[in-house]
Amino acid sequence: MSKHRIFTMSFANLYPMYLNKAERKxxxxxxVNEIIYWLTGYDEAGLQQQLAQKNDVETFFAQAPKLHANTSLIKGVVCGVRVEDVEDPLMQKIRYLDKLVDELAKGKAMEKILRQ
Known part of the structure; x- marks a missing residue:
């Protein structure tokens, strides 16, 4: 079975979409960067390196320093899919990031988005 198309997409191409979604609101x-840092463990330099290298989404998450311990608290629906029910671990990480950016765009406070 072939990989899902988003797995091979460059994170550098996906990142501006997250920014646009947030900035429109x-x-x-x-x-947006704070959310990415919280979820993945990247810092500014690490994120910029990933963007400069144009790594695909699969590599971006595979090289992430450490997924946050509170990711299990991320619940809800993104694109009609309940994030806590996604079986593929990589797709679930992508959906987590989608959900967090969605919450940001909907005006939720950062403390709630970051499950603090």
Whole structure:
């Protein structure tokens, strides 16, 4: 079976889509980055390196320093799919990031988005 198309997409191509979604709702690039740092363990330098290398989404998550311990608290529906029920581990990580950016765009407070 072939890989899902998003797995092979460059994270550098996906990242501006997250930014656009947030910025259309008057949220900032810094907030999107904070979500990515929280979820993946990347810091600014690590994220910029991933973007510069144009690594695919699969590599982006495979090289992530450490997925946050509270990811199990991310619940809800993204694109009609309940994130906690996604069976493929990589797709679930992608859906987690989608869900967090969706919550940001919907105006949720960062403390709630970051499950603090």
């Amino acid at each position: 008057n949220r900032s690039k810094a907030e």
